Amino acid sequence: MAESGERKAALEMKTLWHLFFPNLWQVQADGTDGNCVTFVLHDEDHTLGNSLRYMVMKNPDVEFCGYCITHPSESKINFRIQTRGSLPAVEPFRKGLNDLMGVCQHVLDTFEVRLLPEELRSLLGQERLRTFDTESLIAFSGILCLILV
């Protein structure tokens, strides 16, 4: 009785999701507390699957994370997360996505800085001037104190 109830709930959730969110399905497995969830990501392959798996595995709360491509003719991946304790599996998923966005943003910023040599040189020049000023200020004030004392 309880089993059929849970199964019906998973199916209903699937159809609701399917209507509103065509790209991300959630299929719950093993109990109702959301520790172990398999996400079905549509129109994705190893590009996002492997990089997201790496970011989620770096989370110490995650006990298991893996992905697979169900069939090479269909472009969707099953992405499974199992967490330690009672943390809902959506949290590491969300954190993994945010961390991956952070990595991409940092790579983009570093790459763009590296590509512009004149601006980079001028930036470096300004910073050197700034540090020179603070250092000379400190040195000057130090000398002043010594003289006064």
Added chain:
Amino acid sequence: MASKRSTDELRERVVLGEFGVRNVHTTDFPGNYPGYDDAWDPRRFEEAFRVDVVREEDGVLEFDMVGIDAAIANAFRRILLAEVPTMAVEKVFVYNNTSIVQDEILAHRLGLIPIRADPRLFEYRNQEIDTLQFQLKIKCSRNPQAAKESSDPNELYFNHKVYSKHMTWVPLGNQTDLFPDADFRPVHDDILIALLRPGQEIDVLMHCVKGIGKDHAKFSPVATASYRLLPDITLLQPVEDEAAETLQKCFSPGVIEIQNIKGKKVARVANARLDTFSREVFRHEGLKNLVRLARVRNHYIFSVESTGILPPDVLVTEAIKILMGKCQRFLNELDTVPME
């Protein structure tokens, strides 16, 4: 101390043995190594990460990415090959084709010609405004002034070679207002499309749309995008005299240099980056145990060669933005869902 060194080797190097490659997979996840804190720390990543542009010329960009994992580097490579959009000929309307090249072969060749049009100005919709129309109308005729005995087709015929420079842009709708100083044409003028003889003519109209390499390889913006890991060659024992000479020949030129120390010739690793790892060392019994061939796990030497549509540095920034867009798409779906 030896065990710490071997753990570091496990974590940081991919070792090339005589018959196989060891330590291939990334293992630095939290809990695998006691005493190491491997949880994701953005600050630690930002401190260790750096990008060095080595060479940028002629549509080829070679740069180093240090401090990133294989999964993410590979994601950038896959996106560069298959998911950065470009414009290419999709529909070919053949009004007249009496040449020897069949209609479908001609259409296939036209699709593969790279078109110089910034794809960021267009959308994926199949409407007039997002389509570029090109016309190729050419007829081959005999040259009445040619010498009687000449057999050179360049003298005998006019327009017998159909080049990509014969493709002209025909603005649709209000594209002349939208792109007043745009010059949409193929990237290269000298791509040979077909050969004609007198009396043969080609009259086609082409529609270019925006697409990605996953759909058809003609949309791929790179000639190729690849990466390799930085080689790391260590000499386990000093190598001298004749052995040093043999060792130098085993590697690519410039990798091993021989120094004269106290009259003896001693080998030293000068620049491991140049090596292509032919593993010739393993064919010499006396040398194979003196050298350790490895690759640095998180140092990627990327080489991106563009087809000319967009410069390679723009392609790399677009690829990174596309990966961010994928993450954002799923974050948006997660946020709009009633969480249960």
